[in-house]
Structure formats: C-alpha cells, structure tokens
Amino acid sequence: MKPVVVVGAGIGGLTLAAGLTRRGVPVVVLERAERLAAVGAGLTLQPNAVLALRRLGLAEPLEAAGARLASAALYDARGRVLARPSPAQTRELFARAGAPALGLHRATIHDALVAQLETLRLGARVTAVEDGAVTLAGGEVVHGSVVVGADGLSSTVRAALLGPAEPRYSGYFCWRGVTAGGAFPRDWAAEYWGAGQRFGGCAIDGDRRYWFLVANGPPGADPGVAHVAAAFPAEVQDMIRDTPPEAIRRDDISDRPPAEHWGFGAVTLLGDAAHPMTPNLGQGACQVIEDALVLTELIGRDGPGPDTLRAYERVRRPRANALVTASYRLGRVAQAGGPVAPRLRDTLVRMVPAGVMVRQMRRVWRPFSPTTHNP
Numbered sequence: 179m180k181p182v183v184v185v186g187a188g189i190g191g192l193t194l195a196a197g198l199t200r201r202g203v204p205v206v207v208l209e210r211a212e213r214l215a216a217v218g219a220g221l222t223l224q225p226n227a228v229l230a231l232r233r234l235g236l237a238e239p240l241e242a243a244g245a246r247l248a249s250a251a252l253y254d255a256r257g258r259v260l261a262r263p264s265p266a267q268t269r270e271l272f273a274r275a276g277a278p279a280l281g282l283h284r285a286t287i288h289d290a291l292v293a294q295l296e297t298l299r300l301g302a303r304v305t306a307v308e309d310g311a312v313t314l315a316g317g318e319v320v321h322g323s324v325v326v327g328a329d330g331l332s333s334t335v336r337a338a339l340l341g342p343a344e345p346r347y348s349g350y351f352c353w354r355g356v357t358a359g360g361a362f363p364r365d366w367a368a369e370y371w372g373a374g375q376r377f378g379g380c381a382i383d384g385d386r387r388y389w390f391l392v393a394n395g396p397p398g399a400d401p402g403v404a405h406v407a408a409a410f411p412a413e414v415q416d417m418i419r420d421t422p423p424e425a426i427r428r429d430d431i432s433d434r435p436p437a438e439h440w441g442f443g444a445v446t447l448l449g450d451a452a453h454p455m456t457p458n459l460g461q462g463a464c465q466v467i468e469d470a471l472v473l474t475e476l477i478g479r480d481g482p483g484p485d486t487l488r489a490y491e492r493v494r495r496p497r498a499n500a501l502v503t504a505s506y507r508l509g510r511v512a513q514a515g516g517p518v519a520p521r522l523r524d525t526l527v528r529m530v531p532a533g534v535m536v537r538q539m540r541r542v543w544r545p546f547s548p549t550t551h552n553p
Contacts, residue, residue, distance in 0.1 A: 181206045181297070182482050183312060183322030185304050185335050187214055189287055190449030190466035191328030196294035197234040197474035203482070207295065208302040208312065208320065210329075214292065218284045219354040219427065220388025222247065222367065222380055225275035227464035229545045230471040232277070239290045244280030245381035247367040249539070252527065255372035257411040260527045267536050275543045281367065281382040283356065287463075304329070307338040310444035323482035325445045326473070328466075331432065333451035339442060345432035348456050348506070350374075350513050353391045353403045353428050355421040360387045361413045371524065372409045374515030379417075389417055390457075394515050397430045431456055433506060436499035439491075446487040448473065453498040458508040461542060465498050501542070 182198055184191045187209035198205045223231070223244065231237035249271055251262040263271065272278060292298065302320075306313040311321045312335075327335025331345055362368075364385065369378035379389035393399075393406045403426065407418045418426075433454045440447040449466035473490045480486045514523050 179204055179482075180310075180321060180323040182477065183208065183320055183325045185307075185312060185325065185327050186329035186333075186449075186451070187211075187292075187298060187300075188328060188330055188449065188466075189284070189291070189463050190451075190470055191326070192288065192291035192295070193231075193234065193236065193467050193470035194326060194328065194448060194473055195298075196236055196291050197470055198477060199294055199296055200235050201474065201478045203477055205295075206297040206299065206320065206322070208304060208314070209298065209300050210303040212301045214288065214298070214300060215285075219356045219390075219425075220281060220283050220380065220382040220386075221287075221463050222460045223280040223282060223287075223467075224460060224464050225272070225277040225279055225543045226545060227467045228277035228280060229275075230464075230467045234471055234474060236291065236294065240280060240282060240287060241278070243286055243290075243383040244278075244282045245364060245383055245385075247279040247281050247380055248365040249279075249536075250367040250369065250378075250380075253368060253370045254524050255370055255375070255409050257370065260371065260524055261530065261532060261535050263532045263536050267532060271536050271539060274540065276545060279367070281380040281388065283382050283384070283386070283388070286383050304334050307335050307445060309442075323444070324484070324487055326448050327445065327451045328448040330450045331434075331454045333447065335445065336447055336451045339445060339447070340437065340439070343434070345434055345454065347397055348431040348433065348509055348513075350392050350394045350509070351397070351399060351428060351430045352393075352457075353406075353426055354389070355418065355426040356382070356386050356388050357417060357421040357425065358386055360417050360420065362387055362417070369512075370410050370414065371512055371520070373517075373520040374513055375406055375409050376512055377407070377410050377414050387417060389414075389421070391418065392431070392513065394513055400428060403428075431509075433502060436502050440495060441487050441491060444484050444487070446473075446491060453495075453502050455502040455505045456509045457505070458512060459501060459505040459542060461501050461505065465501060469494055469498070
C-alpha cells in the first residue's frame, strides 16, 4: 500500500500520522522546516479534543502532563466578574463532558506525537501538488495513496487546490507568553475584557502559566506589551513583567472565510489549511484534532482514497466551518472598542445567566458518537 502523504508537522498533521501509524496504515510526514519546533506557547485542549485523543489512543501522556483547568471565568478590565459558572455547574459540566480541559505547552504536545511516528522528513518543502503526489524543492516526487495538506494558515496545498488568497485579518493582534508560577492557581483559566483590549490565559504543564494579550490595530502594529497591559489589574501586569522577553511572541490574528470545498481527487485539507479560525473559542487545536480523528477512522475503515476523503469532508466541514464563523463573531464582541460599546457589552454579559454560558460550552464540547462518522 502506498503511504498516506501528510504535508505539515503541526498538531494536525502529527495527530493524523500518529493515529494512522497506530492502526498500521503507512504514512510519511513532510515538514518544510529543517528542525522541528513548536511554534507558539500554550493552549487548551478542551474536553472534545481530549475525547478524540482517547479514541486515537494518544491521550495518556497528555492527560498525565497537562494542568487540569477549572471552567473559565470572565472579568472586566478592572477584575470584576462578568460571567462565571458556579462550582456545582462546573462539576456537572465536566462530568457530562466525560473528560477534563487540559492546559499544555505546544512543545509538550508535539513531543508526545512525534514519539509515535515512524517516518518524519524535515527540510521537505512542497512546491507542487498533483493527484496523490507532491513535488519537493529539488524535483523529487513523493507518491502516496492520498495527500493531506496540514500545512497551516498559509498552506501550499490549499493554494494548489483552491488558488492563492490572503488570509482575513481580524483587526487585532496578540502577544503570547509563558512564565513560571505566578499569582494564578494551578487550575486557572480566565479572560479579562477591556476596550479594544483583552487578556487571558491558563495554567499549563510544568506548573507554568500561559497568557495572551490582544489589542486592536493594523497588521504589524506594536504599541508595546507593557503599555497595553497597563489597562488591566496588577496581577496581570505582574505576570507579563515576570515573563522573559525571549518567551514572548507577537502575531497578527487572521483566519479565512469558510470554504465550501476542502479537496479534489486524492487530495484534501486538514486543520488550519482547511478551516483556520481566530482563537476566541479556544477551539483551533481542538478542531484540528477532531479532523485527524475522523480521517483516521475513515481511512482505517474504508482505506485511503478519494471517496474516503470526500466522506471526511462531509462529516467535518459543517461543524468546523460553523466554529470559524462563531469564533470570528465572538472576537468582534470581545474586542469592542470606544467609550460606549465595551460598557454596553459588559452590562449585557452580566445579565446573561451562567447557565447559558454552560450550555454554550456543552455544545462546543460535545463528544463524537460512532454515528457521527457514518456520512
């Protein structure tokens, strides 16, 4: 059997490759970087992702390492509660979900997945994509049963399938950092909403804290992390001040409008190559892992081929695309600026019962059932 060719060694490509490897399906991962390094800082694996990893047989080391998070609280810029489920609601929420929410560094996830692989080629830059084959810089052609583009927001495989197009800039950018300990507890997960500014984060493995700071502005703008952080309480400013400068990165936040097609013939897309989303729902990595689960199970059941890829796309596209739209809209609300809109937003959020927040989280966290994979 020709191998499944996976382009990209991010979380999606590695999860798919590890899942297929455990099922005895030959797979080769092509990564353009000369060395493998997890880009980013921390992230949350919400219960739907943990359940998917369990089904793939990949969850154990991540559940052992990850910080188990309490359900997130939402505050205004002065630290006053806007929305927070009660302890009883939190216990019921996680009991019904059937899995925890885990805070992890991206490098921890990468290392656990890479350990499952047999074939990972670094320095393999894809320059062209054909039906079931890719051409690398230098002219080598790698043939496979199918090709899965898991090469991120600026995917070469996506451009070959759907044509080149610039990502959609959200109107805001973000600093991210990781620091040791701090004032926040080991199950911490929260956001603070200000006027065109936002802070949040969670505990992650190694008794560390991951944080992000978001600000409205044009692409490339950098007013200074300390300047933006000054709008938030002292504990927020202390966490950012205690983070080594080399552990802070800045990124413009972009996504793409939902696509009606993810593939043709023996080629498909996965994760951020298919449905990049803003991070407002914390579902980016989670939806990548769901993609990998569905595609792994369908290939394991029906074998790698065009019909299997179309079945995967039919299963995954509605949910993933809906979350792209929902996350984009939430970002518009969370990043409301000016003197009036943030106060109005905060008032409306305080009026919403915590049970509504719980129901929304439950819908996003819904686990897969076997029938979900039977298009």
